[in-house]
Amino acid sequence: MVVKSEDGRELRSFRFKDEDESQEVRAVERRILLETLANQLPTEAVHFSSGLEKIETSENGETLLKLKDGNQLLAKIVIGCDGIRSPVAKWMGFSEPKYVGHCAFRGLGVYSNGHPFEPRVNYVYGRGLRAGYVPVSPTKVYWFICFNSPSPGPKITNPSELRKQAKELIRNWPSELLNLIDLSPDETVSKTPLVDRWLWPAISPSASTGRIVLVGDAWHPMTPNLGQGACCALEDSVVLARKLANAINSEPASIEDAFRSYGSERWPRIFPLTIRANLVGSLLQWEDPIVCSVRNNIIIPKLVRLGPIMEHTNFDCESLMKTNF
Template identity: 75%
Template sequence: MVVKSEDGRELRSFTFKQEDQSQEVRAVERRVLLETLAAQLPHDVIQFSSKLARIESNPDGETLLELADGSKLLAKILIGCDGIRSPIAKWMGFSKANYVGHCAFRGLASYSEGQPYEPRVNYIYGRGVRAGYVPVSPTKVYWFICFNSSSPGPKITDPSVLKKEAKELVKNWPSELLDIVDATADETVSKTPLVDRWLWPAVSPPASAGKVVVVGDAWHPMTPNLGQGACCALEDAVVLAKKLAGAIKSNEDHSSVEEALRSYGSERWPRVFPLTVRAYFVGSILQWENPLVCSVRNNIVIPKLVRLGPLLEHTNFTPESL
């Protein structure tokens, strides 16, 4: 990993193994991850483009789902993994995710002849703006630019406007970043307001109600400052699958499934709540604008004080085997 300041000066370079033997970085393109997971399922069990429009519980403990095309599904168990604007979480009484005051541009640069960068994570820190890029395959490089903004601003979908605004933020920064933005395929560039939801005990609803449960961002949206949102969604899935399989195998009555969902919520909360809070504070520190504070960060904290091992401890998670 290499950390630079906005003028291109190298502040620090680490190898993960040197800092902590248990650590490594795996950058995975979302499409590849989803296709890999989907390929494990029997053919035809996934129904695409099914937009959930309405939810209703019935007295038998089942849940009726009405899709935007008017079709209806009756679910014995409903697992809501429908992201930060989850209609299922809303129906369960969760509040809207909170905007934290930063937005991120991101994209995937494509190089048909092979991408030219070393296999390492690159961070560049400015004042109130930070950026990063990392090769995710022999031909693709993922990048992001995160910036402070008092409001999420208008939704922009035009890729040329998105790229122009992203480049404007880093116009005098190391040129490789601008080259990477220019090499980005239009359909992969986006701007996302960063949000989270703090699951205060006794204030936030539990992860499950009856036989309805939420996982991933639908339950615990967190800012991406620790790179853990999708990782936690995968961890949720492993824990939930294990508990549900046990309940369904042992006894198919309502209570064992409901107990399995409750147990999933209790096991996962101590992992996801502190991560959400920590990610928020890490983001606040990384987005500092004050020139003096940024100078201390660039000249003292990053080169001399930061130890990567303790900073990455939160990434360690060993699930029980399925």
């Protein structure tokens, strides 16, 4: 892992081998992850392009899902994993996620003859602005730029405009980032306002109501500053699948109990992470020149230790083979 200042000066480089051998960072392209997961399911199990429009509970406790294409599904169990604007979460009474004051441009640079980078995560820290890039395969390199903005601004979908705005932010920064933006195909470039929702005890609704439960961003949208949103969604899935398998296969506990138990087990993990991610974002988005100078010349080169800053990634899912899904 390498941290640089906006003029390209290396502030610090870390090797997991030297700092904490138990840690590692793996960058996975979203498409590959989704295809890998979907390929484990029977082909007819996933219906794509089936947007949920409306939810109703029927008298026998089942849930009626009305889809945008006019189809309806009567479900015994609903697992809402429909992201930050989840209609399921809204229906359960969750508030809209809150904008935290910064946005991110993202993309995937494609080098058809192989990229020139080492297999490491690169961060560049500026004032109120930071960027990063990391290879995700021999030919693809993920990049992001995070910038302060008082409001999310208008939604932009034109890739040329997105690329132009992203490059404008870092026009005097190390050239590899500018090249990466130029090499990113249209469909990979996006701008996202960063949001989160803090699940205050006794104030926020529970993760489940009856036989409807939330997973991932639908339940706990968090800012990406710790790189944990998707990881937590995967952790949720493992824990929930185990609870459900127990309820269905062997134990006397009901589905409702299984969902409640999932919510209680996961909350102590995701609530502090959501807050920590938010605070880390505020620190990393500092604009004050004196504070940024202290960060670049003292905190990063001399004080930061990799073990403690990666400690939040430690989560033991245990062997997936042991569970009878």
